[in-house]
Amino acid sequence: MSPLKFILLAAILALQVARVSAIQITEYSAAENDRFLSGFPSAPVENAGGSFVGLGYDWSGVGWASTDGTKGFGLLSPQHYLVATHYGGAAAVTVSPSDGAVSSGNQFGVVNLGVPTYTSNGTTTYDLSLGTLTAPIASSAALPRYGVLDLNASSTVNSPANYTGQGIFLTGRGGNGTQSPRVAASTINTMIVDASNSFFVTTRTSVQLETGDSGSPTFAAWTNPNGASELALVGNNFAISDTYNFINFLGTAAGINSLNAQMTASGFALRVVGNPASSWQGDTDANLSLNSNWSSGSIPTDLFTLFNSSTATTRAITVNANTNLRGLSFKSNVATDDAFTFSGTSTLTVGRGGVTNYDEARQVFNAPVSLGDHQYWDAGAGGVTIANLATNGKLLEVTGAVSITGTVSGNGSLALTGGRLDLDGASTYSGTTWVHSGRLSVGGNITSSSGVVLDAGGELYGSGNVGAVSGSGSIDPGNSPGIFTAESLNTEEGMDFNFEFSQTGSPAYGNATASGNDVLRLIGATPFSQLLGAANEVNIFFNVASLAGADSFRGGFFTDNDVPFFGSIEGAAFLYYLANPTGTTIYNGVNYAAYAGPISLSTVGETAGFSSGSQAGFVMQIVVPEPGAAPLLLVGIVIAFLAIRHRRTRCTG
Numbered sequence: 001m002s003p004l005k006f007i008l009l010a011a012i013l014a015l016q017v018a019r020v021s022a023i024q025i026t027e028y029s030a031a032e033n034d035r036f037l038s039g040f041p042s043a044p045v046e047n048a049g050g051s052f053v054g055l056g057y058d059w060s061g062v063g064w065a066s067t068d069g070t071k072g073f074g075l076l077s078p079q080h081y082l083v084a085t086h087y088g089g090a091a092a093v094t095v096s097p098s099d100g101a102v103s104s105g106n107q108f109g110v111v112n113l114g115v116p117t118y119t120s121n122g123t124t125t126y127d128l129s130l131g132t133l134t135a136p137i138a139s140s141a142a143l144p145r146y147g148v149l150d151l152n153a154s155s156t157v158n159s160p161a162n163y164t165g166q167g168i169f170l171t172g173r174g175g176n177g178t179q180s181p182r183v184a185a186s187t188i189n190t191m192i193v194d195a196s197n198s199f200f201v202t203t204r205t206s207v208q209l210e211t212g213d214s215g216s217p218t219f220a221a222w223t224n225p226n227g228a229s230e231l232a233l234v235g236n237n238f239a240i241s242d243t244y245n246f247i248n249f250l251g252t253a254a255g256i257n258s259l260n261a262q263m264t265a266s267g268f269a270l271r272v273v274g275n276p277a278s279s280w281q282g283d284t285d286a287n288l289s290l291n292s293n294w295s296s297g298s299i300p301t302d303l304f305t306l307f308n309s310s311t312a313t314t315r316a317i318t319v320n321a322n323t324n325l326r327g328l329s330f331k332s333n334v335a336t337d338d339a340f341t342f343s344g345t346s347t348l349t350v351g352r353g354g355v356t357n358y359d360e361a362r363q364v365f366n367a368p369v370s371l372g373d374h375q376y377w378d379a380g381a382g383g384v385t386i387a388n389l390a391t392n393g394k395l396l397e398v399t400g401a402v403s404i405t406g407t408v409s410g411n412g413s414l415a416l417t418g419g420r421l422d423l424d425g426a427s428t429y430s431g432t433t434w435v436h437s438g439r440l441s442v443g444g445n446i447t448s449s450s451g452v453v454l455d456a457g458g459e460l461y462g463s464g465n466v467g468a469v470s471g472s473g474s475i476d477p478g479n480s481p482g483i484f485t486a487e488s489l490n491t492e493e494g495m496d497f498n499f500e501f502s503q504t505g506s507p508a509y510g511n512a513t514a515s516g517n518d519v520l521r522l523i524g525a526t527p528f529s530q531l532l533g534a535a536n537e538v539n540i541f542f543n544v545a546s547l548a549g550a551d552s553f554r555g556g557f558f559t560d561n562d563v564p565f566f567g568s569i570e571g572a573a574f575l576y577y578l579a580n581p582t583g584t585t586i587y588n589g590v591n592y593a594a595y596a597g598p599i600s601l602s603t604v605g606e607t608a609g610f611s612s613g614s615q616a617g618f619v620m621q622i623v624v625p626e627p628g629a630a631p632l633l634l635v636g637i638v639i640a641f642l643a644i645r646h647r648r649t650r651c652t653g
Contacts, residue, residue: 023172024208025184034180035059036096041069041177044096054169054183057231058144060097062171062181062217065090066104069177074217074233076259077268078136078143078417078436082128082236083110084215084248089131097141105133113258117238117248119196127238128198128248128255130262135472139418139437139457145376145399147273148250148259149220149232154302155326155351155373158252160191163200167221168234170202170245172213181216188234191249198252200235201244209245213237218247225276225306225329226358232273256352260374260395267415267434267453269397271376272352274327276306280340282314288342289321302326304353309338309361319344319367326372327353330363330382339382342367347390350375357382357400371396371412379419391429399438408446416440416458423464435460435473442466447487454495460484463512468524474498480588481518481543481555483509483610488524494535500588501553501622502543509608517555519619521610527559532572540622541587542578542595549626556620558608564618566603574601598625 379400391412413431435458454473583593
């Protein structure tokens, strides 16, 4: 039996000892090892001093139990965090974004990942769990998306020896709930990874974890393919002995698969990062599957790869045979016209490492792209364009500027977390479409998707077609203005709407991209799953020079049901704005000022000549009453109310 396995029983028993002190660090100093200089936990001030051991890394994704500042967690997504099973999660988790404020999220639950941590005396313990929050932490917190470090030789074979000697940061508690958590540099000493164990150890020569440090994350000091320093997760603390610190290991195939199985249920994919095994050169020709075109002299099948425009002879690449790459990174360079393009009829399969574009140029995949695993893509400001995507039952989560011009197929799902995703083709994928934050523009048809879920920071717009829409984000039909079509709405979580009206009378129903007035067309038999209430804002932007008595505008909601629906919307908080060069509210690049009314709101029957054919239904109508006339249904809203109720007005100028 391995000596490490032999001493595990003593290590686990050590967890039962009452808390004694903070993580112990040889030659500890607050300047070097404290994450915060002061103010912890309510108003923490980050340690930006030159002697801080963690200087240059983003620590804002490391949170703590809201009621116990000694209990630390590492976030894997805005909604998921690592937990040591024996120590548990927290009713609420707090993080400290870079802006100095704090943000918290309530726990929904904790699930054991079913990955064997250690086996001692014939008993296997599963000590790695995943905590899920009830909703993602707001995108305004700008938390880092920590990746799990994948140094394995393939996506199915574990290579623990590749981690031995890796420089890491151990994190742990302060002396009490008001003393800063601590960070210490260390090194992976020994890995134990087999069918019944998945952990590694560090010696206690310079850093000694203490009881109460369980669950706090351990990071690799990783240099990403673009040359920048990042924190990459490798595990979390779970036990101690007299000789060693024990850390749950995340980087096994089973660990990665189990994390993805849990996270994808709420629309997040695990970010997996690794070191490029080979760089594309293209010295021989443009063929992707040719040994001599790679710096390693062989095709890097199921490996991480680097595409560097400053060293590549050829950037117009041909996918000449079906090729599987575990991850693709595009290095940043000064030139702005240095994009790579992937063409051909063969399929490029992208593995769990996804695509990361560090460059300012847009990378273009004209060849078919297939997902080999659940994955996270960071397209950056430069962006990524995909012609056709096969999901293969996997989730693709993206951030940055992404455009899919053709078909998305398969029974997988899509998710957007920041940035913009354009879907312009007639897709057939059947999974969910999540918008956690950012703007999803649908110019094509995604009615095959089981539904669009909008989190609080998500916006849905465009002139295409979707199925059922639910959540707490906003819908902005058209592209200033236009017609957007959905099956139905579930608005109970506080969904909001933004409608622009630039002409009196009816919209130009036959022109979905330039209709004059915004229209959200609802084609389902039950267009509204419930009545709109005060939590649902409907912002009306009159993009006209002035309003006069008897002015009438039609648009906003339109139902194919030939039945009045005013009762479904009258309870919403309607806010009105009038174009004004000095106004402080900006929507679609236009300045607006609050308009206090009076306004009359109703729904009226109308036969709309949509491009797909005429449809009899009902449409929302807004009338400016004649001076002295009584409003028909809904009268003006006071300016004070307007001032406090425009929380989701979008600034897109």
